[in-house]
Amino acid sequence: MKNKWLKAILFSAIGIILIVWVFRTLETEFTTISIQRLKEAGLLLSQSVPSRSYDQWVSATRQQYPDILPFISEGNAEFGEEVRAVISSAADQAFFDWAQSLPFYDYGLESTYYEEVYFYPKRVEWEGHPVYLSFTPIIPEELGYVSGTLILLHDGSVIRNYGNLLTGFAVAFIVLLLCILFVNAFSKDPILVYTILIVFLIVGVFIAFPLYQAFRLTMLKDGVFSLEVWKYVLSNRNYLQALWGSILLGVLTATVSTAIGFLFAFTLTRTNVRGKKFFSTMATLPVISPPFSLTLSMILLFGSYGLITRRILGLTNVDIYGLDGLVIVQTMGMFPIAFMVLSGVLEAIDSTFEEAAMNLKASRWKVFSTVTLPLSVPGIASAWLLVFTNSIADFANPLILAGKYKVLSVEAYMEVTGMNHLDIGAALSIVLLIPTFLAFGLQRYWISKKSYVTVTGKPSGRILEVVSPGVKRMLFAMMAVISGFLISLYATIVAGCFVKNWGIDYGFTFDNIVEALQRGKDAIGDTTLLAAIATPIAGLLAMIVAMIIVRKRFPGKGLMQALVMIPYAVPGTLVGISFIIAFNKPPLLLVGTAAIIIINYIIRELPVGVESGIATLRQIDPSIEEAAQSLGADTATVFRTIVLPLIRPAFISSLSYTFVRSMTAVSAVIFLISAKWYHITILIYNFSENLRFGLASVLATTLMIIVLAVFWGLRFFVGKSSSMQKNIITR
């Protein structure tokens, strides 16, 4: 033990000395060379100094070389001449007042009288700038002797910055070295410690830091603390209107979606209607449908030039833009969320409750209203909240369809991209967080306590028909209408690909496809490439985080888990804005690169992957991993050969999830794209904005095809391994 300390300290001492020596040498070398160059520049410059009327020369020089400030002292004391500072402005005066007080000033002048250049080797501070001072003799050609001294102020900031950079590197190296030495010496499991440190670094730099920066920016005005931004935001009627708009939209969408979700979930779990598979596909598909696609077809069908509104009904003054359109589109896109929550809940409610009620001679309606419904109330509430938060955070649909209706997410986007008001944008998207957090809190502390249903309850498989045949037919009809509507929406987009000019000329054409693919191929390529890069990283990272959270004990675990989960609750708009705020200056200058988009994908999809990894891993007997350890597998090997194969279903579904979500991302990525790295969804948006609906349709269809292909492809993999999953869950 003592030995280890000694060794670690000894090695760190040697390491630190080495690092310091190397960096010192580098810095000195660089400074020497730079000084040499400055000296030569001074000499060269001194040859052009005229023998009298310096003013013009001085101002010319200052213009030509912005990083050199020349001053002149006339006369040569060696010849007994009077030495006089050439002063033609207050600035000159100030300089000489300062310079003459320097201890080496006289020595510098004196050196020049012997035709020597004197360069003061240390950096000095002049009016807050780092500078070097040099004294160069002025030897006018016509005289041939030293007639005065050229005093130059050289800008020292380059040398200083370089020095700072080197110091930064040296410190980083030393920290790294100490980390490695001490972790290796004192940790039983260095790989684990490094993994934990790296995960902390990632979540710290890419989750905590940007959000902190965004929050900080809203508290600053001209670099000092101020509540100006918040005062402005919270007193501006426009923004309050937008906040109210978001909430109203959320409430409406959540209510309608929950109703439709309940309709599907109830009918599919509590009756034996035909076509269950079809209906449940219809009720899940929109989850992976690309953004803008439903919006687009709504416009194509019901817009001012819409197929139905204009062509069929002949209406001229309808306007789908606004709250009504938004509610319809969001509901179509989000009722699947409610459906999935509610069918889980309804499946878990054992039919025996209902049977018992029936036995007690309750009517069907009574059974429903006194048993089924009350039991599913907590489920309904959480479905509602989930849709509500999704609706509030939604950005893509309102961006196109809101029209004059104001919602916060779009407002924030406008502030940032339209007005370049990063601080206001950040503040608005932080406001967006409040309803989300309220909903989360409600879910956590109220609904989960009210829940009577143990979700572990196995579905009994038996179906008790609690509805009369007439009601069943009605439910079936409603589902059919909604599904039909959904299908027609998707069909419209496909149709849009082949129509010459929607609303005006419904002639058939392939031109759209050719043009859209021509103009969109880079964006499609970029999007697919970036998503493909992010996917495995996000998947692996999620599984690694899941493993250390479930299996390892270490300080700060709760913090790590909280940080990893944050992006789940934070709207994409805020993530995007905080990224451009945080990563727009060195050393983390990422804005405009592919990296920032990839990192954004990874960070945003991490929580879902981690959650599913944790859930799967919790079911696996830890002694399986311990057995591997005791047979000689270190942490990394255990992860690779045991954990990853065992949580393969979670891994693959997190891969497919990340890929699909990255391909269809809008809200954060819209802030992060650049001319070099474009995103297909943004291109769809641009086409729609310019009323090129044909092109937009083609891209939306392409995106749907890619997403479906990947989704079903990976499904196939997971399906194959599901038999294995049963074995994992030992007892």
Added chain:
Amino acid sequence: MSASSVSLTNVYKIFKGFSGEEIVAVNDISFQIEPGTFVTLLGPSGCGKTTSLRMIAGFENPTKGKIKIGDEDVTFIPPWKRDTAMVFQSYGLFPHMNVGENVGYGLKMRKVPVSEIHDRVSAILDLVGLNGFEDRPPSSLSGGQQQRVALARALVVEPSVLLFDEPLSNLDVLLREQMRVEIRRIQQKTGITAIYVTHDRTEAMTLSDTVIVMNNGKIVQTGTPFDIYEEPNSIFVAGFMGKMAYFPVKIVAWEGKNGIAELYDKKLTIRIAKTVTPNDAHQYVMACRPESLKIHENGKGAVPGVVATNVYLGNAIESYIKTEFGEIMVKSELHKERLCPEGSKVSLSIREDKTILLPLEQGIDLLSLNKAST
């Protein structure tokens, strides 16, 4: 196989509970295990057996103390760098690998050439009686077969110490007895050092060279199964090893290791347990196994009583005799004794050579001791 010694020196393990309280799972234990011996950690649930074993395996870090395997201090060495292999209660087989891959896993980690892995895997499967099971998935095996695979997987890497954590508790009684014999046979054959955790005293008795009895995170007695059974050093150990009858006595004199005990008006010469030193300040009880008591139909025995119940066991009979010290069980072989009917007045005689004196700890109630059945 190179069997190693194992030694623990003043090892503590303190867990932090949910509300931050300290749970002392292992409280200053020290022991030394000779190479090639079979040692059992025995004790009631929660006494820290598993924790001790896991510290030897490297899954837990001792809060304090030192662990050595052979000559190497392994206190801060991770599990994968220790030459130990563990057999788990829940087997811990890799569900995504077949039997052959499971058994070969440790060899692969040790970078053994593939052909050699194959040979060694089939050799070890032979040893555990699972010849030809290489390609079966673990889920298709019975519990006993799975545990054999787990055993083979641990054995095949020829560890210097083999660790078992209640490996048989998931098996039914018959299989358990069979596996017990198997484990002992394989350990003897391979000469490996084995540490075995159990709360089943029969397992401990039949398997071990040495039994370490633990209670409340401490070692209470170490010895051969015979010693532990016949010479317990405390009422706890005596009780844990099986049913005991206890009689409070007054020690009137000590003759070396023998105490002259007074019970009613009889004087008995009873030796004190080997590991206990006589101390006048202590109170003592006489303790003997039910088979060392004899029922007399007359008042010949030292302790008078009334037969409460007779329980017929086939090869023996258990009689419960109501006495002043509670209900005392007597076990007798049926064909040797005449059965005294329930309700008859009897007396009990005690075989002095089979009886020992144990210190009576403060606050222990004899009546309840005699009632508690094990």
